[in-house]
Amino acid sequence: MNIHFIAIGGSAMHNLALALHAKGETITGSDDAIFEPSLTRLKNAGLLPNILGWHPEKISTSLDAVVLGMHAKEDNPELLRAKELGIKIYSYPEFLYEQGKDKTRVVIGGSHGKTSITSMVLHVLNYCDKPTDYMVGAQLEGFDRMVSIESENEFFLIEGDEYLSSPIDRRPKFHLYNPNIAVISGIAWDHINVFPTFDSYIEQFRIFISKITPGGILIYNEQDEVVKTIVEESTNPIRMIPYKVPNYNIKNGITYLNTAHGDLPLAVFGEHNLSNLAAAKWVCQCMGVDEADFYEAIVSFKGASKRLELVARNQTSTIFKDFAHAPSKVKATTAAVKKQFQGVNFIACLELHTYSSLNPEFLVQYKAALELADTAVVFYDLEALKIKGMTKVSPEDIKKAFDRTDLIVFTSAEDFRNYVSELPLESRNSVLLLMSSGNYGAIDFGKLKSRLA
Structure with a gap:
């Protein structure tokens, strides 16, 4: 088959494109932005678009199918061209x-x-x-x-x-x-x-x-x-x-x-x-x-990527990172670490990153989500709220939603990174749990790991 991917750079989309390419299908694709690891993996397979952007001239009757990714918009020029030519358009799950x-x-x-x-x-x-x-x-x-x-x-x-x-x-x-x-x-x-x-x-x-x-x-x-x-x-x-x-x-x-x-x-x-x-x-x-x-x-299963992933460990301290972001996931992950590592100083840090987690009406779902941590920290980026055009959320709103008056709240990525870098992990029996579906305020995990080496 001759298949074209609109928004080929997506995590799921580029993996499907690679799988079909390996199967012997003819694959082309477009996107307006492609990041790692998609960029290198597509390049190595010879599937990386030569020029970023949308190019309706790539859509012709020689195509057997078009696969449409969520990153594209309804008025995408390639999508409109495919409709005009009557080419079969599939969503990823279809x-x-x-x-x-x-x-x-x-x-x-x-x-x-x-x-x-x-x-x-x-x-x-x-x-x-x-x-x-x-x-x-x-x-x-x-x-x-x-x-x-x-x-x-x-x-x-x-x-x-x-x-x-x-x-x-x-x-x-x-x-x-x-x-x-x-x-x-x-x-x-x-x-x-x-x-x-x-x-x-x-x-x-x-x-x-x-x-x-x-x-x-x-x-x-x-x-x-x-x-x-x-x-x-x-x-x-x-x-x-x-x-x-x-x-x-x-x-x-x-x-x-x-x-x-x-x-x-x-x-x-x-x-x-x-x-x-x-x-x-x-x-x-x-x-x-x-x-x-x-x-x-x-017994040899070590866990899925980003799910309670061990960052570093020494004789006194352990650091985990986890993809948890929804309230139920935060509660479950926090409870798991608390039960596994009893009698140590437990620090739980959560980055609020998604649309849902930063919605004032949804925030109440996080009540008691971090109650099991000895020290609980929440970080969110005020600039991200502005970019998303969302209602401003104050640190007081966060503390009230989590129902924890001693909650430490950061609204600056730099302040959050500095806080984590200054934690006395080397000298104290501690477990640090970092939870986010984002980038953890751009924490340098290499440096964090080296502290416990």
């Missing part, structure tokens, strides 16, 4: 479905844990030498790309995002995959710029359940009351498999999973990760991996 419509589609959905569950399943399948097509939202150790599509594979494992499909298709991505096997890890209100009420957000998961093919399987978190309710309400004729946090114990800072095969030491920790592990175990079993093989493989 195109993934086309590639996997004759395979067994396994879709991992939920407000949190999607990437971790998908990563765990891929790790186990790779360990057991069971190839599969996949799309995952993070770069994984041992995998060249976040997307892989091969003609001979039986399964297609997909991380099912509930965000919108494209500028001209406002359906959530995971509505388009029609899974044979599905997971719902949990539901916590997110994407309020698209789903302004919790009820409207929950409805997207009801629709997701209805899209599971009749006779298919839904693996769901029974400890999430919202998930449990909508699953029990469903009339879709499918098999429903509940899961929950498995039994475990912590000894000398290591989490051990209690199994019939003995206590297994894990490289990951926290009840949210153990819950994700329980979901991954069911998925793997549905994909033909037996329990003993799963346990043998999962």
Whole structure:
């Protein structure tokens, strides 16, 4: 096929382009801005556009399809040209479905844990030498790309995002995959710029359940009351498999999973990760991996990129960074670190970066999100609020929303960086947790790591 990508530089888009190129398809693309690592990876594959910008002359009847990324606008010149010529236009999830419509589609959905569950399943399948097509939202150790599509594979494992499909298709991505096997890890209100009420957000998961093919399987978190309710309400004729946090114990800072095969030491920790592990175990079993093989493989899983990622450790202190940004994720990550590292000075720092997190109406969802930290810090950039044209949020508003009067609040990236650099980590038994979906105020992690060397 001859396929053109509009907004090829996106994280998901460039990975799909690379996967199709590796498969032997003819790929072209355009974008008005391309950053690392997309830039180098596209360049190395010979797919980097010669000139940035939108060029409608690239769109001709020789194309079999156009894949439209979310970064593009509805009036994109290349999109308008493709419509004019009657070329088939796919959103990213539509195109993934086309590639996997004759395979067994396994879709991992939920407000949190999607990437971790998908990563765990891929790790186990790779360990057991069971190839599969996949799309995952993070770069994984041992995998060249976040997307892989091969003609001979039986399964297609997909991380099912509930965000919108494209500028001209406002359906959530995971509505388009029609899974044979599905997971719902949990539901916590997110994407309020698209789903302004919790009820409207929950409805997207009801629709997701209805899209599971009749006779298919839904693996769901029974400890999430919202998930449990909508699953029990469903009339879709499918098999429903509940899961929950498995039994475990912590000894000398290591989490051990209690199994019939003995206590297994894990490289990951926290009840949210153990819950994700329980979901991954069911998925793997549905994909033909037996329990003993799963346990043998999962002990070497070190975690998905940016999920409780170890930055540095010495005999007295430990530093983690984590992608947590939504309230439920911040609470879960903070609780995991607190439970794993008891009796130490626990400093939790959160950057508020997304549209939702900086919305005054949504901020109240963060109540008590950092209560388990000995020292709690929130950083947000006032300039970012101005650029996004959002209502000004004061440090007092932040303290009130988090319900913590001793909360330390920074509105300057420089001040936040200076604060972190001056923490006495070298001389005090401490754990520093940095959480953000942004760039952590441009902290130099190399310097931070060298302090604990």
